[in-house]
Amino acid sequence: MRHSTEYQAYNCITAAYKPTHAAYTKRRQECPTEDLHQIGTTVRKKRGRIAEAEIDILPASGKMQKTRNFSPGKTMKYTRPRDRFCKKKERVRKKTDCYTVATAEPLLISLLNNLPHKGRKVIKSVLRDRQVAIDGSPVTQFDHPLKPGQHVEVSWEKSIAWPQPKELHLVFEDPDIIVINKPAGLLTVATAKEKRKTAYSMLSSYIKKENPDNKIFVIHRLDRETSGLLMFAKSEIAQKRIQESWSSSISQRTYVGVVEGRVTRREGAITSWLSESKAFIVYSAQNPQHGKKAVTNYKVLQANSNFSLLQINLETGRKHQIRVHMQDIDHPIIGDKKYGSTTNPLRRLGLHARVLAFIHPITAERCHFETPIPEKFISLFAS
Numbered sequence: 600m601r602h603s604t605e606y607q608a609y610n611c612i613t614a615a616y617k618p619t620h621a622a623y624t625k626r627r628q629e630c631p632t633e634d635l636h637q638i639g640t641t642v643r644k645k646r647g648r649i650a651e652a653e654i655d656i657l658p659a660s661g662k663m664q665k666t667r668n669f670s671p672g673k674t675m676k677y678t679r680p681r682d683r684f685c686k687k688k689e690r691v692r693k694k695t696d697c698y699t700v701a702t703a704e705p706l707l708i709s710l711l712n713n714l715p716h717k718g719r720k721v722i723k724s725v726l727r728d729r730q731v732a733i734d735g736s737p738v739t740q741f742d743h744p745l746k747p748g749q750h751v752e753v754s755w756e757k758s759i760a761w762p763q764p765k766e767l768h769l770v771f772e773d774p775d776i777i778v779i780n781k782p783a784g785l786l787t788v789a790t791a792k793e794k795r796k797t798a799y800s801m802l803s804s805y806i807k808k809e810n811p812d813n814k815i816f817v818i819h820r821l822d823r824e825t826s827g828l829l830m831f832a833k834s835e836i837a838q839k840r841i842q843e844s845w846s847s848s849i850s851q852r853t854y855v856g857v858v859e860g861r862v863t864r865r866e867g868a869i870t871s872w873l874s875e876s877k878a879f880i881v882y883s884a885q886n887p888q889h890g891k892k893a894v895t896n897y898k899v900l901q902a903n904s905n906f907s908l909l910q911i912n913l914e915t916g917r918k919h920q921i922r923v924h925m926q927d928i929d930h931p932i933i934g935d936k937k938y939g940s941t942t943n944p945l946r947r948l949g950l951h952a953r954v955l956a957f958i959h960p961i962t963a964e965r966c967h968f969e970t971p972i973p974e975k976f977i978s979l980f981a982s
Contacts, residue, residue: 694756700749706731707741714753729772730754734964736773743770744967764801770828770968775837775961777802777815778968781829783947787820802831818842819916824934827854827952828968832960840960845916850965851956854911854921855900855972857949857979858930859942862907866898869924873917880937881919883927893917895924901980906933906944908976921950945975 698713710722710731729737732752733745745751766785771778779798781787786797794800799817806813816838818830832838841848871883874890884890894914901908907930911921922938925931931939933949956967 694754696753696755698751700745700747700751703744703746705741706733706738706743706745706751709745709751710753713751725753725755728757729769730757736771738771739768740770740968740970742969742971744969764805767798767801770970771966775833776818776959777806777831777833778955778966779829779831780970781821781826781952783824783826786823787829788817798829799831806833821952822919822922822948822950824948825950825952826947826973828955828970829952830955830957837960841957847958848960849916849955849957851954851967852913852916852952853954854913855951855953855976856909856911856921856925857933857945857976858907858909858925859905859933859940860907860930861902861904862897862899862909862928862930864899867896867928869895869897869927871924871927873920873923875918881917881923883923891915891917893920893924895921901977903980905942906979908972908980944979947975949976951976 696714700709702709704712707722707726710717710726711719714722723741725731726739726741729739730753731738732754733743734750735752766782768780769777770780779802781798786793788799789795789797799815803815806815813833814835816832816835818832818838818841821827821829830841832841871885871893872887872890873881873883873893875881882890883893892915896912896914898910899907900910913920919938922932922935925935926938933940934943934945934947935949936943951970951973953972954967954969956965958964959966
């Protein structure tokens with residue numbers, strides 16, 4: 600069987616027969632009109648190959664040819680060659696996706712609505728890996744509240760990410776500040792007994808991995824057994840600005856706390872003057888001459904015969920303020936033996952810093968961070 604000269608052969612032998620390629624190409628150049636059947640036969644006999652091989656042929660018309668008989672009992676396959684005339688199209692992957700927030704909603708919901716071509720699992724992974732930025736700052740908190748007009752950018756390529764401290768959850772980080780969700784049982788800063796296992800030392804080690812000259816600065820503190828949102832500065836300027844204007848910079852500090860007994864008054868305010876003894880116990884008094892003024896507002900969220908879940912807002916930020924004021928109204932925080940509690944069903948202090956809102960010390964933008972109520976707290980009120 601002879602074939603028309605319109606056929607042009609490329610990449611003649613498959614990977615298993617690469618040693619015959621050079622001989623085939625040379626023969627084709629010497630005899631451009633020779634029978635392909637004969638060329639194939641000659642090559643195989645010359646190289647001592649078995650009597651079956653694949654030859655890629657591209658017809659001048661560009662159409663694929665059907666399988667033809669190569670010899671009795673054998674087959675020659677005609678396929679489109681992968682060469683410079685027929686390159687496989689490479690899929691171009693989008694590196695980033697950007698959009699402007701239209702409605703106020705949590706970050707995860709917004710990402711799922713604006714990126715319908717991405718699954719929930721993929722969205723959560725880019726959040727975890729700090730590949731989502733809001734107005735240029737990476738955010739990992741899935742329920743971070745968005746405001747209309749904010750710019751959201753999602754990078755689908757992982758950048759160099761230094762491993763985060765295992766016991767800390769970084770909620771927000773930019774060149775000036777870091778906000779974390781501190782677990783219960785972890786100190787904010789070192790004490791005489793514990794110097795290494797602190798939020799400060801963990802964050803210090805974390806930022807020094809990027810640059811050994813980086814430093815961390817304490818802005819405020821949470822008690823060891825209190826969990827929740829805690830902010831640190833990455834520069835001394837940021838630290839000083841927010842500390843010097845604390846009352847005007849911090850717009851909201853909201854806690855949730857579980858207290859003993861049923862609080863009958865649905866909401867209220869507690870005002871007293873606090874002072875600390877040499878034994879590090881804070882006392883409350885109604886005499887302005889006996890300490891610093893402290894104001895705590897509370898609202899009952901849930902209650903049963905044994906416990907009450909309160910939303911607590913601070914107007915001032917004194918040491919042990921919430922714990923002392925809950926003792927003042929005869930409903931101490933559960934697990935707080937120091938200030939009158941006799942029960943500890945959660946094996947921890949029933950206090951969590953849920954909301955932190957402030958004016959950014961450098962950019963002057965309004966920042967708002969919120970965490971969910973701990974599941975252990977809610978479990979005490981399950982019917």
